[in-house]
Amino acid sequence: MHPFTGMQERFRRGAVDLLGSLRRTSTMTLLALVATAPLLPAVAQQTDEGRKALRICRDPNNLPFQNVRGEGFEDKIAELFATDLGVKVVAFDYPARFNFIRNTLRFKLPGDDFPCDLVMDVPAGFSQGTSSTRPYYRSTYALAFPRGKALAGVTTVEQFLALPQEKLARLKIGVIDKSPASDWLAKRGLIDLGVPYRVLVADPDQSSGSIIEGDLIAGKLDAVIVWGPIAGYYAKRYPDADLQVLPMQSERNIKFDFEIAMAVRIADKAWLKTVDGLIERNQSKIDAILADYGVPLLERLPAAPARDD
Secondary structure, eight states: OOOOOOHHHHHHHHHHHHHHHHHSSOOOOHHHHOOOSOSSOOOOOSOSTTOOEEEEEEOSEETTTEETTSOSHHHHHHHHHHHHHTOEEEEEEOOTTSSTTTTTTTOOOTTSOOSOSEEEEEETTOOSSEEEOOOOEEEEEEEEEETTTTTTTOOSHHHHHTSOHHHHTTOOEEEETTSHHHHHHHHTTOGGGEEEEOSOOSOTTOOTTHIIIIIITTTSOSEEEEEHHHHHHHHHHOGGGOEEEEEOOOBTTBOOEEEEEEEEETTOHHHHHHHHHHHHHTHHHHHHHHHHTTOOOOOOOOOOOOOOO
């Protein structure tokens, strides 16, 4: 599927970094979702009324979001929707790194149907050749670290920033290169603390949690600043690591929080309405799934005006 020079440019960078955070390498791959023009016109091949399956576009190795065994929270939400519709989930697997939407949602060979109809996570308002649904959750980047080690006793971001300079100078903080976390450290003169990680990595076996699983828990880093759903999930998955997860607050020119929606093809207007309805009537169950996966949830923003037909 782990977030800006003028307001529009800041938003673009934020969306790219968030998507990279969400879908691949320690913070979200949605960098891969910013695709170029489709291979062929995206004409819907399946009427909404004749839908026989919930066909999702899935990254096969990207917990906590998705994986080939259906263990991610997006997989669970897809199952929830399929039960509501009385159909089964069918997944088209493709690593979410290089032109994910172009090679899944918008890919079609002559005479064939599209391989899938729904991308489970994009920033709200995302429109790179797609239509996005209403948001189904809002989260934020988080500072995560083991409670009993270098940052023992720190329980707020403010306490972290108030640490003595000589203590701060010894820290190693994992961040996604060119992400809001990098901007945040630079703004405070702490850029030398950052250990940069690439958004896109060619190895399909590397998942979005590697910065935590491979380096933070192993003691190679003192802390990380990553997309909140990643931090929350791995804190729950590894209770013995005793990770503290502190949500970050957006500030002027640094946006940490994002609303997340789903994406369909532009031509699939009836399907878009169907998915919007699925989100609306299942929101409390969606919230419960997200909470079970440790996703730091922020209050959703006021709903946008209803779309015209």
